[in-house]
Amino acid sequence: MGVLVVGTVTLDTVETPSKRVEDVLGGSGVYAAVAASFFGNIVQLVGVVGADFPHAYTDFLQTRGIDLQGLERVKDGKSFRWGGRYAEDFNVRDTLFTELNVIEDFQPILPETYKDTPYLFLANNSPVLQLSIIEQATNPKLIVCDTMDFWINEQREALEALLARVDVLILNDSEARLLTGDANLVRAAEAILRYGPERVIVKKGEHGAISITESSYFNAPAYPLAQVTDPTGAGDSFAGGMMGYLASVGGTSEAAIRSAMVYGAVVASFNIEDFSVNRQKRVALAEISARYQELQEAARF
């Protein structure tokens, strides 16, 4: 089945203690779409870039089988640019700059062939924009959305309206605490369920992720990596990998979502082994299966 990804498509500048890269391919939509593309589905990407966006980047996305009909190119516009710097331990990230450019006025209209796609991933974005996508979708089987502190603080009401319409909210632990004002993650997740989603997935970085519904609790391990190169996009790779796996099995059950979260964790682990989506370019399906099996072994008792 198909996966629709709505997110940013950006030119990123990333500094780590060992290296700096400039204007590399990035953005939540890119990380999620590339991650979803490993599982043999149609992946459709909705986003916007400027005239300056390198054709080499869109060519690459197309070699991954990603449908770019929904990627608007604004002729007189500049692409969204983001710059960030990581500290030695990669747990602290400073945003150096954010140039919204073409993204500021983006009002996505779904191409006809995107409207009945069953798996929707709405990466972190304005909740108003996320809601407008849901309203254009005619056949959603699973709607998953992400959010962040900015929208929690600035567009609370729209975010609550969005939460009433999604099946799964996926967010970081700090965002779950911010959204609910509760430091206890179990209580925070339970409080989020009351806004409407059937499931809350809380991402905890190197500590994995948890999934909570009214009747289930799942603890997904992170893949243990001795070498981190660039964590940018890990959360979107996790979500995209999860969606790609779910679409490939056509599932939304608890069991399918658990496997999907672990596949997401595996794809995210590859993502952070190199800048941009460079590591993803070299990942074979057999490597994904191998790490999945390692995590199964790591969780067994």
Next chain:
Amino acid sequence: MGVLVVGTVTLDTVETPSKRVEDVLGGSGVYAAVAASFFGNIVQLVGVVGADFPHAYTDFLQTRGIDLQGLERVKDGKSFRWGGRYAEDFNVRDTLFTELNVIEDFQPILPETYKDTPYLFLANNSPVLQLSIIEQATNPKLIVCDTMDFWINEQREALEALLARVDVLILNDSEARLLTGDANLVRAAEAILRYGPERVIVKKGEHGAISITESSYFNAPAYPLAQVTDPTGAGDSFAGGMMGYLASVGGTSEAAIRSAMVYGAVVASFNIEDFSVNRQKRVALAEISARYQELQEAARF
């Protein structure tokens, strides 16, 4: 089989946002011994208290079947007292006071009946003292020790000598980073293995614990608790529960240690539901089994 616990036996004053308790039963040795006592083994406790130590507390420990031959009572001494305060989210703890008292000159000598006990848990203590226990043990099957930032900073050499003599080092994530100077936990754990232990167990609080050997990686979930009352002693309850289970099955295999870590996590989860060891007094074995099964279900994919 028997478990020998060497640790502190203290009078604790604990403040949380909702309550304050004074001079309650605490200490690493107490938390670990009580946790180990759930699994039907002989548990022997080595520690020291002053003349002021309430008989009600030692009576309670004895009702748990804990052998107190190794608990010295210094007639003209005062018990170790510790005071701490937790912030709203329980992730920040301030130590209000530490009065070492009788612990300062404590040189434990193992009673004859303790010497050939196979399972040794050396709770956080001076590495010199921990080493002296190992030298008195005649039949150790598994030696597990804990440590903390103070010893890492102040008695590095003695600590390294200790690490060459233990089977398992158990410590917090921040301590693993401090000991190795490496922010990456996987690399930090691998570096610790080179000091001698066959296994490193890194405790990560609400994120569970990981176990690393040269050839294995295990991700133990924490039990998800919506209500935390007092986290004091959680780490020692985890270790003690783990040792108690291992002694009850007579095991040291990877499979046994994995189950033991999850039993440890379960016992720790009860511990933090009340002050001191109050919740432990009311825990039935059936409750421990039920939470163990819940964690099995939570880790399944």
